Amino acid sequence: xxxxxxxxxxxxxxxxxxxxxxxxxxxxxxxxxxxxxxxxxxxxxxxxxxxxxxxxxxxxxxxxxxxxxxxxxxxxxxxxxxxxxxxxxxxxxxxxxxxxxxxxxxxxxxxxxxxxxxxxxxxxxxxxxxxxxxxxxxxxxxxxxxxxxxxxxxxxxxxxxxxxxxxxxxxxxxxxxxxxxxxxxxxxxxxxxxxxxxxxxxxxxxxxxxxxxxxxxxxxxxxxxxxxxxxxxxxxxxxxxxxxxxxxxxxxxxxxxxxxxxxxxxxxxxxxxxxxxxxxxxxxxxxxxxxxxxxxxxxxxxxxxxxxxxxxxxxxxxxxxxxxxxxxxxxxxxxxxxxxxxxxxxxxxxxxxxxxxxxxxxxxxxxxxxxxxxxxxxxxxxxxxxxxxxxxxxxxxxxxxxxxxxxxxxxxxxxxxxxxxxxxxxxxxxxxxxxxxxxxxxxxxxxxxxxxxxxxxxxxxxxxxxxxxxxxxxxxxxxxxxxxxxxxxxxxx
Amino acid sequence: xxxxxxxxxxxxxxxxxxxxxxxxxxxxxxxxxxxxxxxxxxxxxxxxxxxxxxxxxxxxxxxxxxxxxxxxxxxxxxxxxxxxxxxxxxxxxxxxxxxxxxxxxxxxxxxxxxxxxxxxxxxxxxxxxxxxxxxxxxxxxxxxxxxxxxxxxxxxxxxxxxxxxxxxxxxxxxxxxxxxxxxxxxxxxxxxxxxxxxxxxxxxxxxxxxxxxxxxxxxxxxxxxxxxxxxxxxxxxxxxxxxxxxxxxxxxxxxxxxxxxxxxxxxxxxxxxxxxxxxxxxxxxxxxxxxxxxxxxxxxxxxxxxxxxxxxxxxxxxxxxxxxxxxxxxxxxxxxxxxxxxxxxxxxxxxxxxxxxxxxxxxxxxxxxxxxxxxxxxxxxxxxxxxxxxxxxxxxxxxxxxxxxxxxxxxxxxxxxxxxxxxxxxxxxxxxxxxxxxxxxxxxxxxxxxxxxxxxxxxxxxxxxxxxxxxxxxxxxxx
Numbered sequence: 001x002x003x004x005x006x007x008x009x010x011x012x013x014x015x016x017x018x019x020x021x022x023x024x025x026x027x028x029x030x031x032x033x034x035x036x037x038x039x040x041x042x043x044x045x046x047x048x049x050x051x052x053x054x055x056x057x058x059x060x061x062x063x064x065x066x067x068x069x070x071x072x073x074x075x076x077x078x079x080x081x082x083x084x085x086x087x088x089x090x091x092x093x094x095x096x097x098x099x100x101x102x103x104x105x106x107x108x109x110x111x112x113x114x115x116x117x118x119x120x121x122x123x124x125x126x127x128x129x130x131x132x133x134x135x136x137x138x139x140x141x142x143x144x145x146x147x148x149x150x151x152x153x154x155x156x157x158x159x160x161x162x163x164x165x166x167x168x169x170x171x172x173x174x175x176x177x178x179x180x181x182x183x184x185x186x187x188x189x190x191x192x193x194x195x196x197x198x199x200x201x202x203x204x205x206x207x208x209x210x211x212x213x214x215x216x217x218x219x220x221x222x223x224x225x226x227x228x229x230x231x232x233x234x235x236x237x238x239x240x241x242x243x244x245x246x247x248x249x250x251x252x253x254x255x256x257x258x259x260x261x262x263x264x265x266x267x268x269x270x271x272x273x274x275x276x277x278x279x280x281x282x283x284x285x286x287x288x289x290x291x292x293x294x295x296x297x298x299x300x301x302x303x304x305x306x307x308x309x310x311x312x313x314x315x316x317x318x319x320x321x322x323x324x325x326x327x328x329x330x331x332x333x334x335x336x337x338x339x340x341x342x343x344x345x346x347x348x349x350x351x352x353x354x355x356x357x358x359x360x361x362x363x364x365x366x367x368x369x370x371x372x373x374x375x376x377x378x379x380x381x382x383x384x385x386x387x388x389x390x391x392x393x394x395x396x397x398x399x400x401x402x403x404x405x406x407x408x409x410x411x412x413x414x415x416x417x418x419x420x421x422x423x424x425x426x427x428x429x430x431x432x433x434x435x436x437x438x439x440x441x442x443x444x445x446x447x448x449x450x451x452x453x454x455x456x457x458x459x460x461x462x463x464x465x466x467x468x469x470x471x472x473x474x475x476x477x478x479x480x481x482x483x484x485x486x487x488x489x490x491x492x493x
Numbered sequence: 494x495x496x497x498x499x500x501x502x503x504x505x506x507x508x509x510x511x512x513x514x515x516x517x518x519x520x521x522x523x524x525x526x527x528x529x530x531x532x533x534x535x536x537x538x539x540x541x542x543x544x545x546x547x548x549x550x551x552x553x554x555x556x557x558x559x560x561x562x563x564x565x566x567x568x569x570x571x572x573x574x575x576x577x578x579x580x581x582x583x584x585x586x587x588x589x590x591x592x593x594x595x596x597x598x599x600x601x602x603x604x605x606x607x608x609x610x611x612x613x614x615x616x617x618x619x620x621x622x623x624x625x626x627x628x629x630x631x632x633x634x635x636x637x638x639x640x641x642x643x644x645x646x647x648x649x650x651x652x653x654x655x656x657x658x659x660x661x662x663x664x665x666x667x668x669x670x671x672x673x674x675x676x677x678x679x680x681x682x683x684x685x686x687x688x689x690x691x692x693x694x695x696x697x698x699x700x701x702x703x704x705x706x707x708x709x710x711x712x713x714x715x716x717x718x719x720x721x722x723x724x725x726x727x728x729x730x731x732x733x734x735x736x737x738x739x740x741x742x743x744x745x746x747x748x749x750x751x752x753x754x755x756x757x758x759x760x761x762x763x764x765x766x767x768x769x770x771x772x773x774x775x776x777x778x779x780x781x782x783x784x785x786x787x788x789x790x791x792x793x794x795x796x797x798x799x800x801x802x803x804x805x806x807x808x809x810x811x812x813x814x815x816x817x818x819x820x821x822x823x824x825x826x827x828x829x830x831x832x833x834x835x836x837x838x839x840x841x842x843x844x845x846x847x848x849x850x851x852x853x854x855x856x857x858x859x860x861x862x863x864x865x866x867x868x869x870x871x872x873x874x875x876x877x878x879x880x881x882x883x884x885x886x887x888x889x890x891x892x893x894x895x896x897x898x899x900x901x902x903x904x905x906x907x908x909x910x911x912x913x914x915x916x917x918x919x920x921x922x923x924x925x926x927x928x929x930x931x932x933x934x935x936x937x938x939x940x941x942x943x944x945x946x947x948x949x950x951x952x953x954x955x956x957x958x959x960x961x962x963x964x965x966x967x968x969x970x971x972x
Contacts, residue, residue: 030855035878071943071951079955101898110889112899115877119904196905204694211691215684218699220909225694238932244940252941286941296941375506389932398927400508402593410930416955419577420588420926425595426672430696432924445911447899448877451889453711453718461728462766462776464547472550473531 013182018189021178025121025148028175035118035146040092043143043172047136048085050171051078057163058132064159065131067299068254076253077132080416084137087418087435088144095144095439101447110451116443118146119220120196125152125187125210127201128301129257131160134224138199139177141438147197148176152190154202155183156301195219197442201259203353204427222431222441225424226259226353227381231411232370232397233267233275234388242387242409243278247286249385249411251337255298256357257305260383260405260412263354265361266370272363276339280324283337291336292329300333300356309335309356312349321360367393371400380404380426385411404428494662497654498669501597501624504651511594511622513572517565519619519648523612524561526647527554533639534608540635541607542734543779543814552733553608556895560613563897563914564620571620571918577926582936582954587929592922594622595696596672601663601686602629603677604781605737605835607636610677610700615653617917623673624652628666630678631659632781671695673921677739680906698910698920701903702739702833703860707890708850708876709747710867712754722866722888723758727766729864729890731817735778735837737785740862740884740894743834746850749843756819756841760804763817771807771816780813780836789815789836792829801840848872854880859905864890883907 033039051058055078062068062077101112122142126135135153142149151168153161165179180186191198191213200210201224214221231246250262267275287294300306310328313319318340325338340360343349349360364370367388374384384403388394394408404424405414414420415434423432433441458468509515527534531554538544538553574591598618602611611629618625627644629637641657656662667674667689676686677700690697707726712719730742747755767777780786790808793799798820799806805818820840823829829840844850847867854863863882867873877885883903886893893899894913902911912920936954938947946965953961 032879069941069943071941071948074948075951075955079952083955101896103896103898110892112896114900117878117881120881207694208691211694212688215687215691218680218683218687218701218906218908223694241932241935244935248939248941252939288942294942296943394929398591402923403925405926406928408927408929409932410928413583413930414588414926414928417577417579417583417588417928419579420928421590421924422926425593425923425925427694430694444881444904445900446877446882446904447884447893447896447901449884449886449889449893449896449899450873451887451892453721453888460551460732461724462545462547462732463768464545464776466546469547469550472547472555 013180013186013189015189015192018180018186018193021150021180021190022121022193022195025150025176025178029118029121029148034148034176037093037096039173039176040143040146041089043177044085044089044092044140046171046173047140047143048082048089050167051082051085054163054167058160061157061159061163062131065128065157066254066257066301067297069296069298071296072252072254072298077130080133081136081140083416084140084418084435084438088140088439091436092144092439095436098448103449110449112447112449115446115448116145116439117446119442119444121148121150122197122199122442123150123152123190123193123195125198125200125202126154128154128156128160129254129259131157132164134201135164138201138433138438141433142199142442143177144439145442147442149178150190151177151179152187153179153181155181197222199431199433199441200224207429222423222433223429224259224422224431224433225382225427225429226355227379227424227428228263228350228353228377229260229381229383229385229403230370230374231262231265231385232367232387233265233271234367234386234390234393235268235271236389237387237409239274239278240282243275243282245387245410246385247279247282247337250359251283251287251297251357253412255300255335255337256359257298257301257355258412260415262359262385262411263381264350265359266364266373267361268367269363269365272341272361275361276323276341279339283324287337290327291325292327292332292334297334297337297357300335303330303333305356306330306333306335309354309358312354312356312358313338315348318343318347318349325357368396371396374401380424380428382424382428383407383412383414402426404432494656494665495669497656498597498626500651501626501654505594505596505624510624510652513568515649515652516568516619516622519653520561520565520568520616522647523616523619524558524565526643527557527561527612530639530643533643537633537635537639538607541604541633542737542781543777544734545776545778548732548734548776548778553606556609557612557616559895560616560897560913564616564918567915568620571915574927579928580957581959582957583930585931589927591925591927592621592918593925595921595923596623598623598625598673598675598921599666599669599671600625600627601674601676601678602627604630604632604636605734605739607633607640611640614675614677614912614917617912618675618921619653620918621921623921625654626666627653627655628658628663629655631657673697675910675912675920676700680908683908698902698912699908700739700910700912701861701906701908702835703903703907704743704833704857705740705860705862705864705882706850706854707742707745707864708847708867709745709751709755710847710865710869710872711888712747712751712758714868719754719758723755723762725866725888725890727759727762727817730839731763731767731777731837733891735780735815735817736839737778737781737835740891741835742839742864742890743860744830744840744842746842746844746847746853748847749845752821752841752843756803756821759819759839763804767817771809771814774814774816777814777817777837780815783813785836786810786813786815789834789838792832792834792838793818795824795827795829798823798827798829805837848875851875851879859883859903859907861903861907862886862893881905
């Protein structure tokens, strides 16, 4: 109802409006305002202030949209963002410095460098599961690289979306950074425009539409998608620690509605029962006897997703496999942490990304077979996890499993390490961000070569004679340095 | 074709291409291919484009030899995982970024440098451990059939394949699923490639072109500098395949008062390099085909454009040769000033003040290169910070292409993604991030049920405020 009323009051956001927004930002960008170090610092500081002063509002919006526990909101969204801002503020100076490139003999006498320049006007389309982090973390990167930005938060987290619109307008430079709220029509209108970069977080279906739209304007894209991220559990481990780390990565991250949460577990037949028992015990310790009463679990975002997850659980060959949990409350959109043992690999739950509180366990005879299982599923997930103390197994995992990121003996924590690029491969997306990688994602690396006038190789220029060819060839067969010297000025005309 | 692709995927799956020894053996075989077939390569290039052997060696054979040798010498270093810093909080932990092959990649190359633009990306794809399907351009047929016939004799057939064909084959290839597409060509086809790639979420590198200007501000310096400037301009316009190159100079920007000096210098240099009469031009390539020839002739047909010709302008339709042609101030709205020229026509645009060239360049889409002949340091800085282009080269032309340490690629309409040297390796690799953790120590506040104490703890932890953490744990700090 609230949404409808709003829509009536607002003028329709069509292609004309989209064009206007982009034009205004492009005009601002052309003035060179966003390129200055000072502007970038001011904006990042303003964002820090915005996060500091509005923590309760953000927590409340996330409670409205997802019943997200304050702890999760505060840490995984607000603190994480503040860290990003602080890191950018600290390091940006360094990131912006031209990078010297070696030229030595290749282009003697000369020097070369690589300059990071802003791409221009960029478009960030974010998702509903971490509405603040996934909106503002890319924005931090785009600001630190000196771009003008349009952010489109997800309409599926309406309270967060409208709070973002308000806060960004209040705190940041609205001539260069804008939030456009809306759903499919608004996004489509925006996608028709020419952007200098698009960063999209979401699913593969929409990502294809985004990339096809980008193709019309030759716009590079970063696509942050998901996939079925597996957890391999070996039997020689500290079971309690492993179980708890899986639980926080799965249910402790928005109740499984996160792109890096563990999607399913692979373990050996013998170990599976032990693992299930350990899950039961730790889950109860964390969320109590009745998890639907727990304040520490997010709810499902909306009834569509609730129905989708219900369908996964209710599939005939799957429903009998539930060994823990399974409770649901349709009215409040709650689903309890649910573990399923030995679901058939051709079931729906094993085919699509679960993105919710269901955790299937697949068993194999030997843990080494897990790799084949992951390979045969075809896709390259965003993350893959392994719990083991076996060095050989670790090595094999690292070398053969293809995924955006790998973590050994923990889950999801790689997200918090800024020195690691965060992004997918194959079906889990392309491009990466976080820390300096965010700056790079929104920068063009301009190659610059400085030459003097001394030293001009006659070999370079016509008229071409057999003598010149012979000399060139002789130089190459002699040494590779020779040709370059010859080409570029060692032999003076 | 589907069978070939399936075989490439199978080969990749079996993991053979992942080993450093395989990569090295293929690179060495490629070097051998080039070494043993130099004459055939020269012949094919002469047949397709009338390239002289020196030009062929300078722009193709030599470039490739340098590229393979450089890659072979650096490969081990590139393949090694890079350590990444981990905050103390995660102790004990180790993080690294490991480059991994993407899988089965598709390379579309173009006709103007049929060897360099096909094999230089191939070197990158091999060095990163991928299996490759290469589709050379059918507009350079002799070079294409050379590649189709010769590559299987030297390289691993199960992992590297070459397909002959035109646009129809290209379209069919685009319907398949690839792990990367590397395309060199025009923006129009670039759009089609990217749209097709979107269906399979395939990342693309697009190496396109654009109108690359040369700003000329060194004519009033010493006569020898003016002379070198002219040589480098002529070398950067008609040298590479008679202007049929994505990094060739498209047009010149010069101050009004210096235009006549510039034209005189260019004329003299052209005559010295290539000769005077269209019938006896030497050391210059021809236009690739009738279609391109006609397109270039049409550019000159506009009467206002024809009037602006100050040198050259004659054409030989039979031999597909167009004389080096200089135009002074053709209308800015004419096609020759709105389209990429990609041929031996060189418009000179005059400005009152050379600094106006910045606005002029910014009124067009970002080119692949901006060449600037200037010794004015402030002007250099302005060019760097106020314009956008793939590359900026000061006081020379073309040579940036040979610099392995510089990324080569466009921005905006001139494309995206980059290659050469290590950048080629990166273009065909996925940077996988890896975090290794131990089981101890455990940080209890990570786990629910959430309490205020845990919230304060993690907040401090996120700030890496270790002192605060100790105080909190000792009970000196209120949660």
